[in-house]
Every structure is written in C-alpha cells, then in structure tokens.
Amino acid sequence: MALWDSRFKKSLDEVALKFSASIDIDGKLFNEEIDGSKAHVQMLMKQKIISFNDGKAILKALEEIRKEISLGKLKYDWRKEDIHTLIEERLVEKIGERGKRLHTARSRNDQVALAERLYMRKEITRLIKLTRALQKTLLNKAERHKDTIISGYTHLQRAQPLLFAHHLLAYISMLERDVERLNDCLKRANKSPLGAAALAGTTLPVDRKYTAKLLGMNGVVENSLDAVSDRDVMIELISVCSIIMMHLSRLSEELVLWSSQEFSFAAFDDSFSTGSSLMPQKKNPDIAELIRGKVGRVYGSLFGLLTIMKALPLAYNRDMQEDKVHLFEAVDTTKDCLHLTSELLSRTHFNKERFEKELDGGLLLSTELVDYLVRKKIPFRKAHNIVGQVVAKCVDQNKKLSELSFKEYQKISPKFGKDIFKLLTSRSSVENKKSLGSTSSKEVEKQIQFWKKKLNKLVIRIEKRRS
Numbered sequence: 237m238a239l240w241d242s243r244f245k246k247s248l249d250e251v252a253l254k255f256s257a258s259i260d261i262d263g264k265l266f267n268e269e270i271d272g273s274k275a276h277v278q279m280l281m282k283q284k285i286i287s288f289n290d291g292k293a294i295l296k297a298l299e300e301i302r303k304e305i306s307l308g309k310l311k312y313d314w315r316k317e318d319i320h321t322l323i324e325e326r327l328v329e330k331i332g333e334r335g336k337r338l339h340t341a342r343s344r345n346d347q348v349a350l351a352e353r354l355y356m357r358k359e360i361t362r363l364i365k366l367t368r369a370l371q372k373t374l375l376n377k378a379e380r381h382k383d384t385i386i387s388g389y390t391h392l393q394r395a396q397p398l399l400f401a402h403h404l405l406a407y408i409s410m411l412e413r414d415v416e417r418l419n420d421c422l423k424r425a426n427k428s429p430l431g432a433a434a435l436a437g438t439t440l441p442v443d444r445k446y447t448a449k450l451l452g453m454n455g456v457v458e459n460s461l462d463a464v465s466d467r468d469v470m471i472e473l474i475s476v477c478s479i480i481m482m483h484l485s486r487l488s489e490e491l492v493l494w495s496s497q498e499f500s501f502a503a504f505d506d507s508f509s510t511g512s513s514l515m516p517q518k519k520n521p522d523i524a525e526l527i528r529g530k531v532g533r534v535y536g537s538l539f540g541l542l543t544i545m546k547a548l549p550l551a552y553n554r555d556m557q558e559d560k561v562h563l564f565e566a567v568d569t570t571k572d573c574l575h576l577t578s579e580l581l582s583r584t585h586f587n588k589e590r591f592e593k594e595l596d597g598g599l600l601l602s603t604e605l606v607d608y609l610v611r612k613k614i615p616f617r618k619a620h621n622i623v624g625q626v627v628a629k630c631v632d633q634n635k636k637l638s639e640l641s642f643k644e645y646q647k648i649s650p651k652f653g654k655d656i657f658k659l660l661t662s663r664s665s666v667e668n669k670k671s672l673g674s675t676s677s678k679e680v681e682k683q684i685q686f687w688k689k690k691l692n693k694l695v696i697r698i699e700k701r702r703s
C-alpha cells in the first residue's frame with residue numbers, strides 16, 4: 237500500500253517500486269523527519285486543525301518510533317518507498333486513525349525540503365567544528381615552527397625564504413574563509429519550507445512562522461513554489477565542501493611531496509603510513525593521497541546535483557529525489573577528510589634541519605639584492621637587471637651569492653657596498669621583511685596571536701551552541 241494508491245486500478249510494479257524507492261539513502265534523515273513532523277503537529281494543535289489529544293498521541297508515538305529506529309528495531313524496508321512513508325505507516329500501525337492526521341496540510345514535497353534543511357543545518361555546524369579543529373592543529377604546528385626557515389616556492393621552483401609557520405598560517409586563513417562561507421550558507425539553509433504543501437500552499441489555517449520558530453529556524457522560505465522546488469542552498473553547501481576539499485588537496489599534495497625521499501621534509505607517523513605488498517622498504521603516504529583523491533567524489537557531487545537541477549521545470553520533480561545521494565556524499569567525505577587531515581598533520585614530523593639545508597645552495601636571496609639597490613635609489617627594473625647579471629655569474633661559476641667577491645659585485649655595479657654580505661642569509665631575508673602579513677618573525681607572531689585569540693574564543697562558542 238502506497239500513500240497515494242487509491243486512484244489506481246493496479247499497484248505499482250515491483251520493479252518500478254524498487255527503482256523509485258529511496259529509503260536506503262534518505263533513511264539517514266529519520267531524526268530530521270521526526271523533528272519536522274513534531275513541530276508540524278504542534279502547529280496543527282495550536283491552530284486547532286487537529287485536536288489536542290490526537291496531537292499528543294502522535295507526538296508520543298513519533299518519539300517511540302525514533303527510539304525504534306535508533307535501536308534498529310524498525311527495519312528499513314524498500315517497499316515503504318522512503319523514510320517519510322515508513323514513519324507515517326508505522327505511526328498509523330501504532331495509534332490507528334489518529335496517526336492519519338499527521339499529514340494534514342503537508343506534502344512530502346515540503347516535508348522532504350524541510351528534512352534536508354534541518355540536516356544541512358546540523359552538518360554545517362559539524363563542518364565548522366571540524367574546520368576549526370584543523371585550524372587549531374595547523375596553529376599548534378605553526379607555533380612549534382616559528383623558527384624554522386624553509387624555501388618558499390613559486391612554480392615549484394625555489395623562490396624566497398619563509399618561516400614554516402607562515403606557510404602553515406596561510407592554510408588557516410584559507411580555512412577561515414571556508415568557515416565564513418559555511419556560516420553564510422547556514423543563514424540561507426536555516427529557513428523553513430514547511431506549509432508550502434505540494435506547491436501552492438494550503439486552504440487550512442497553518443502558521444508557518446510558528447513551525448519555523450519551534451524548529452529554531454530564522455524564518456520561512458516564503459514563496460511556496462520556491463520552497464519546494466529549490467535546491468540551490470544544497471548546491472551552495474556542496475560548493476563550499478568542494479572549496480574545502482580543494483584546500484585540503486593542496487595541503488595533501490605538499491605532504492605527499494615533502495614526505496618523498498627527494499624532499500624528506502616531512503615524515504608521517506607509522507600509524508598513518510602504509511607499506512607495499514611487494515616492496516618491503518616502502519612507506520607510503522596513502523592517507524594524504526586518499527584525501528587528495530577523494531576530492532573527485534565531492535566535485536562529482538557538485539556536478540551531479542547541478543546536472544539534476546539544470547532545466548527542471550517548477551515545481552517538484554521526482555528527479556530531485558536524487559539530490560540526497562550527492563548531498564550526503566559531499567558532506568560525509570568532507571567531514572572525514574577534515575578530520576583525517578587534522579589527525580595526519582598532528583602526527584607528522586617536520587624536519588627543521590632538512591628544510592634549512594635546502595636553503596644553502598640556492599640563489600633565493602637574490603631579491604634581497606634587488607631591494608638593496610632600490611634602497612640606493614636605482615629604479616626597480618634596472619636593479620632587477622643588475623642582480624640578474626650577478627645570478628648569471630653565480631650560475632656560471634657554480635657559486636652562492638655570498639661566495640662572489642666584493643670586487644666582482646662592484647664590477648657589475650658600483651652601487652654594491654660591503655654591507656650586502658650581511659643581507660645574504662636566510663634569517664636576515666626573513667627578518668628584514670617589513671610589510672604587513674609578511675614572513676618576518678614579528679608579523680608571523682602577530683598572526684599567531686591573532687589566531688590563538690580567535691580560535692579559542694570561537695571553539696567555546698560552537699561548543700556552547702551544541703550543548
């Protein structure tokens with residue numbers, strides 16, 4: 237028996253029913269479904285659309301059903317089509333005719349949209365918490381490496397010396413924007429579509445704002461057509477997940493690279509490394525690689541849902557049932573990867589000596605010489621050209637910048653004084669940076685203090701909201 241079958245002469249073909257059932261996916265929404273139904277019943281009671289006693293019986297039975305599902309006592313049967321049908325039929329089984337009043341002034345269309353929004357609200361809060369935890373792990377590592385100098389890269393070619401803390405702090409800033417994006421999405425997700433009914437609203441005197449308030453939502457999605465047919469907030473959330481995953485993939489890629497024998501900058505803990513079934517010596521970075529690889533799932537979900545929604549006429553279409561596959565995949569993968577990145581990173585040893593050894597042979601201090609000439613009032617382009625000649629000489633003679641003689645410098649430009657040699661260390665290169673947000677200890681320390689204050693405060697706020 238389906239919820240809608242009285243107008244048909246035949247029941248739905250088994251194959252068609254199995255094909256259209258979604259309970260294996262949307263079964264995950266049982267808590268949201270029950271929370272939404274309870275708020276709906278309370279509103280129906282307040283508006284005297286159903287009697288107080290019927291409402292009370294429904295509310296009690298819904299809580300019992302929640303327990304049955306949580307304890308695995310109510311089995312998910314695909315013949316029940318979806319979680320909404322399963323719960324409603326169980327309700328009627330438990331309390332008979334009274335249970336049949338639950339669906340008054342409601343359609344599965346607004347019901348599904350509500351459950352999805354409640355789910356997104358819950359998961360956005362979790363995503364924020366996990367992002368914050370990763371930011372904290374990055375901050376701990378940054379504090380430990382305030383003094384470690386690395387070569388910064390552009391085009392994966394050695395560029396200029398950096399404090400390793402500065403490199404890690406860059407990821408904290410990226411993740412901060414992800415949190416902002418999540419919070420912004422939360423504002424739009426946390427609105428109630430309930431009361432839109434199938435698409436046109438209802439003739440019954442519902443109080444949509446009251447239901448929204450009961451659910452702690454910040455208003456209603458007003459236009460009833462929009463309320464049941466939009467999935468743009470969901471697409472927005474998956475987009476944010478995609479951006480988070482893109483950020484994690486960059487960090488993972490660096491970890492994979494740095495843990496290679498060629499770099500040897502990072503060593504993973506054995507508990508987060510894997511071996512080879514064939515080559516006994518191997519210690520592989522599978523976890524970082526998997527995080528990098530799982531981006532495919534999340535980008536796939538984004539394109540999956542965008543494709544489902546493209547050119548769909550208003551309002552609800554059954555195509556939209558497929559939305560949850562993509563939403564759950566994106567959210568679950570992103571949560572896992574945020575968590576695993578944090579765990580992996582906290583157990584990774586970064587090798588200060590190795591980082592610093594690679595600073596030696598390079599020519600990555602040549603920009604110091606350009607700035608030196610600019611301070612001597614030589615136009616930047618000219619200064620760049622002069623230092624280019626210095627670099628060419630070093631390359632020819634296989635020397636470091638500090639190994640060219642003062643005479644050779646003077647031959648290239650008389651503007652070079654003896655004081656250039658004290659500029660030619662990685663430490664002075666880092667410390668001489670003056671601009672806001674640069675890699676000098678002073679600026680890096682400022683950033684560390686900023687994030688310490690902000691992260692500690694925000695984590696407390698999130699925990700308070702959850703309790």
Ligand code: ARG
Nearest residue numbers: 258318344345348552556557
């Ligand atoms: N399982 C369906 C979904 O998630 C429920 C909505 C069904 N509505 C309908 N008009 N057939 O989309």
